[in-house]
Amino acid sequence: MERPDRDDAQPTGPQVDTSSPNVARMYDYYLGGAANFAVDREAAEKALAVTPEIGRFARMNRWFLGRVVRYLCDxxxxxxLDLGSGVPTVGNVHEIAHQHDPEARVAYVDVEPVAVAHARALLADEPHVSVTQADIREPRAVLSAPGVSGLLDFSRPVAVLAVAILHFVPDSDDPLGVLRAYREACPPGSYLALSHAARITMSEHEARGGQEVYRGTTTPLVLRTREEIAALFEGCELVEPGLTPINHWPEATDEPPTNGYGAVGRMR
Structure with missing residues (x-):
């Protein structure tokens, strides 16, 4: 996979670990970005070699995010509230939302220092956008952070976006409980949008090979079943067409499904 020339001129402060691959930077690489290091590119190429579908999933997931944001604006x-927002790239949430409403507010949250540094540099002049460095598995800390509590009005509906992030939250960290905490902070009429990697067309060999690569990161990949992903929408009523492969939302196409499910749920 060809990528633009880069010199690894990324933020390398004390918080940035360049000794092991990071999933946010690997995702950036899949999308053709430059906010990644050699260790990330090496791991990403290993994952692509055994599971080529990973690159397609990344691209389709980005399209899913765009369709979801446009739907929510409508x-x-x-x-x-974009949880695990990652490295900024084309089609960010605020770009799409501001096409509908220039006053729309977007709070990005990510724990990865490189992603946060790039986002803050890109969004420094955006008055209705914030970037918070925090672990999404700690909802209380996220919700009380100035960039979140000072920007979003939780007396009005909020869209919580958990796009391609929960497959990096193991069962031991209680992803359902994490989402429940965010949902309880939002009034009825809010929305949860979620996408999650799953084995749909991948062979067992591909799935295991991809997971083996991600075990070399600080956030191993968890592939959940359709039923397990559906359970994450506790307290929500799914909008049509429900939980589908991400490239078949909101309507089916003739192209094969990619290996991930997605849906939008309205909070009750």
Whole structure:
């Protein structure tokens, strides 16, 4: 996979670990970005070699995010909490939301220092956008952070975006409980949008090979079943067409499904 020339001129402060691959930077590499290091590119190429579908999933997931944000804007949502937002790239949530409403507010949250540094540099002049460095598995810390509590009004509907992030949250960290905490902070009429990697067309060999590569990162990959992913929408009513392969939302196409499910749920 060819990528633009880069010199690894990324933020390398004390918080940035360049000794092991990072999933946010690997995802950036899949999308053709430059906010990654040699260790990330090496791991990403290993994953692509055994599971080529990973690159397609990354691209389709980005398209899913765009379709979801446009749908939510059409429902009148003008506040977004993007959990695990990753490295900024084309088609960011605020770019799409501001096409519908220039006053829409977007709070990005990520724990990865490189992703946060790039986002803050890119968004320094955006008055309705914030970037918070925090672990999404700690909802109380996220919700009380100035960039979140000071920007979003939780007395009005909020869209919580958990796009391609929960497959990095193991069962031991209680992903359902994590989402429940965010949902309980939002009033009825808010939304949860979620996408999650799953084995749909991948062979067992491909799935295991991909997971083996990700075990070399600080956030191993968890592939959940469709039923397990559906359970994450506790307290929500799924909008049509429900939980589908991400490239078949909101309507089916003739192309084969990619290996991930996604849906949007309205909080009750």
């Amino acid at each position: 429902q009148g949502i003008d506040q977004f």
